[in-house]
Amino acid sequence: MGLRFINSSSDVFKARETPPTHYLLKIQSFNTLLRSSLEKYSSDKFEAGDYKWRLTIYPSGNKDRGGQGHISIFLTLADTSSLPVGWELHAIFNFFVYDQLRDKYFSLMDNQLRRFHAMKTEWGEVKFMELQVFGDASNGYLINDACVFGAEVFILKQTRKAECLLTFGKPNVGSYTWTVNRFSTFTLDCYESPRFVAGGHRWRILMYPHGRDDGKGNSVSMFLLVDESSLPTDTRLVVRCIIRMLDQNVSKADPFEFTGDNHFGASNLVWGAPKFMPLAMLSDPNQTYLVGDTCIIEADVTLFGTISTTF
Structure with missing residues (x-):
């Protein structure tokens, strides 16, 4: 039947x-x-x-x-x-x-x-x-x-995750300019900028002068690092980041930059570009990104909101 x-x-x-x-x-x-x-x-x-x-x-x-x-x-x-x-x-x-x-x-x-x-x-x-x-x-x-x-x-079995997004009526914008001197003498893998505040949180620029990951040996790698101690518990930041290598020819004013959106949190404190700029371009005498062994790096951080795991 x-x-x-x-x-x-x-x-x-x-x-x-x-x-x-x-x-x-x-x-x-x-x-x-x-x-x-x-x-x-x-x-x-x-x-x-x-x-x-x-x-x-x-x-x-x-x-x-x-x-x-x-x-x-x-x-x-x-x-x-x-x-x-x-x-x-x-x-x-x-x-x-x-x-x-x-x-x-x-x-x-x-x-x-x-x-x-x-x-x-x-x-x-x-x-x-x-x-x-x-x-x-x-x-x-x-x-x-x-x-x-x-x-x-x-x-x-419950594997559900949940999050609560809070967006700001007006994005919180901050920027920082880091002047790097004696670039050719850098031998360490990584150098950190002084700490700066943007969007109410503390940040640093990380520079790998000889590259990192797939940029090793061919590029300058650039990253942004958020200070974990400035993050609220179980909260991530919704951020748009721009990292620039400024062109020091004032009349040309053509920065080399990398832009991206990222969620910064306890498990994702660092974001950036392993192949930010080719080393050949940086050292090219016809370019004016490296002048007198000095380069100028700029970071813009725009905080759009926060993501928490509690409602």
Whole structure:
């Protein structure tokens, strides 16, 4: 058999031969339960995804939620007192009913994806199945007054990240000019400019006179470094940066520059260009970027806003 019937409140049921993975509940005398004053039955705890759950059956429907004339079935997260403050989890779950004549388990076609948290520890189907359909022996769900329900629960591992962007009405702009003397005598890998303030944060220009990374041996590498101590906790800066090598021919005034946007934060303190300027261009006597063994470097920092990980 394939599709069996259409539930009056949900979608078409589907069949499978394998029983539910996590829990089975057999009721030996359903009609006795139906006639009793017991409005619902909650199962013993069972474990799925490292959490404890209960399966709750309303044999004559959850009347408070409009389930009259149906079987209502719910999944409840138990033992939440041991969970941390602000907990939440997302679970995909399915409810099953057993067709004893055809040896198949039926469930709704759409898996349930729900968010459980302190204010919502229970989800389910108010109108899981019509009592009239359930009680018809030819359907196989209730045979000799016995029936079987089941549940599967799968927890979605949460890898979600979130951020909050705050943009300023007016960007915060700062600049700094660094005059570098005796360039030809530089033998160290890296030289740092004096500290300067831009956008309310402390910065330095880093110069690698003989290049870094893929600029090693062929370029001057230039970077901007933000002082981590000037960053608020768990905050990144939305910044547009311009690094220039000024042309010292005043009449020409043609700077060599590199521009880019970057998010500066604790895990990304440095940004720049490994191949900022070819060494051959800098040392070319026909160019006027290096004059009298002196070059002038300028940095513009425009802060547009901040990104935090809290709302």
